[in-house]
Amino acid sequence: NAGVMQNPRHLVRRRGQEARLRCSPMKGHSHVYWYRQLPEEGLKFMVYLQKENIIDESGMPKERFSAEFPKEGPSILRIQQVVRGDSAAYFCASSPTGDLNEKLFFGSGTQLSVL
Amino acid sequence: AQKITQTQPGMFVQEKEAVTLDCTYDTSDPSYGLFWYKQPSSGEMIFLIYQGSYDQQNATEGRYSLNFQKARKSANLVISASQLGDSAMYFCAMREVHTGANSKLTFGKGITLSVRP
DSSP: OOOOEEEOSEEEEOTTOOEEEEEEOOTTOOEEEEEEEOTTSOEEEEEEEETTEEEEOTTSOSSSEEEEOOSSSOEEEEEOSOOGGGOEEEEEEEESSOOTTOOOEEOOOEEEEEO | OOSEEOOOOOEEEETTSOEEEOOEEOOOOSSEEEEEEEEOTTOOOEEEEEEETTOSSOOEETTEEEEEETTTTEEEEEEOSOOGGGOEEEEEEEEESTTSOTTOOEEOOOEEEEEEO
């Protein structure tokens, strides 16, 4: 039973380019969460999605960032016109439901570096 | 106000000894869950232990136990018999039910633990 799969593991982009980060949740999990981690910081919530729906995007910057979780295929976090401040580790997590006592299973993260 | 507070600087412990990592939280929600995750240098987030706000007993998972003091709003992680592989960042996190965002985890800034041989 594969865990949460994120790719790429490392992504290098120049300022102004687009970054697309992919996340395949664990089998049977329909809830996906994206988090961002800056160096020496904890994880900051960005967005919570269920299949085809954005449930909570309160942590997403208003511009340049978008996320989707289509009926088929992985969840995508898209960052348009990247800037140096977007450099961070982006983690995806999944869970089968949104129950209170349910742990989130995390992927290994995508390290985005903006040159 | 911060939801999760982890203020200890880098922690050091001798191999085979026990260590306590502190976590305090802030919520007005009567129903919530507390989690601890470990992040080794390789970067992945590893779940360690969970404590529900209504749980009567402190949670235990192998060498990990949670010292849950509800009135003080603290949920300290105790690692017994430390091993070299325990060297990592440790994050405390909380999930609230009635705030309208009952699924997301809110994380603290983490504590670095180094185990000395």
